[in-house]
Amino acid sequence: MEKIKKCPNCGSTNDSIFTNCAFCNTPLPQIDNESISTETLVSEASKWVGYCYEEFINLKDPNNPTEEGIHYDHGQVRGIADQYINLLRVRSLSNPQLTSIVDNLAIKMEKNIKSRSKKLMWIFVGFIVGALVLLIIFNFERIVALF
Numbered sequence: 746m747e748k749i750k751k752c753p754n755c756g757s758t759n760d761s762i763f764t765n766c767a768f769c770n771t772p773l774p775q776i777d778n779e780s781i782s783t784e785t786l787v788s789e790a791s792k793w794v795g796y797c798y799e800e801f802i803n804l805k806d807p808n809n810p811t812e813e814g815i816h817y818d819h820g821q822v823r824g825i826a827d828q829y830i831n832l833l834r835v836r837s838l839s840n841p842q843l844t845s846i847v848d849n850l851a852i853k854m855e856k857n858i859k860s861r862s863k864k865l866m867w868i869f870v871g872f873i874v875g876a877l878v879l880l881i882i883f884n885f886e887r888i889v890a891l892f
């Protein structure tokens with residue numbers, strides 16, 4: 746069983762590839778990435794790939810629920826997901842069974858990023874349409890008077 750990365754300063758649990766605590770930025774005990782099990786890497790990778798659909802995420806440490814939590818914007822989430830995928834990609838060179846898992850993660854990540862852009866586009870369209878409708882409602886008499 747591998748060790749969970751626990752911050753020596755605040756006691757928060759951190760992802761296995763993090764070098765500094767996400768919550769207080771204290772350097773975490775160094776562990777060789779090779780010693781992280783493939784299962785852990787895959788499950789942590791899927792978690793970050795899933796977050797790629799979101800605009801941002803706010804993570805709370807389960808050990809420390811009173812904490813405000815840590816904010817990640819979309820770019821940071823993508824960066825972390827990429828790190829995991831690259832690590833797994835390297836590992837798949839000596840473990841061919843892993844190749845399709847890594848490919849699927851990469852495809853899922855692209856999908857989530859595209860869905861996020863579409864979602865943003867529809868929010869934008871909705872906003873414009875809403876603004877136009879309000880403009881027409883509040884200026885209805887003036888618009889009618891034009892004709």
Ligand SMILES: [Zn+2]
Nearest residue numbers: 752755766769
């Ligand atoms: Zn910490």
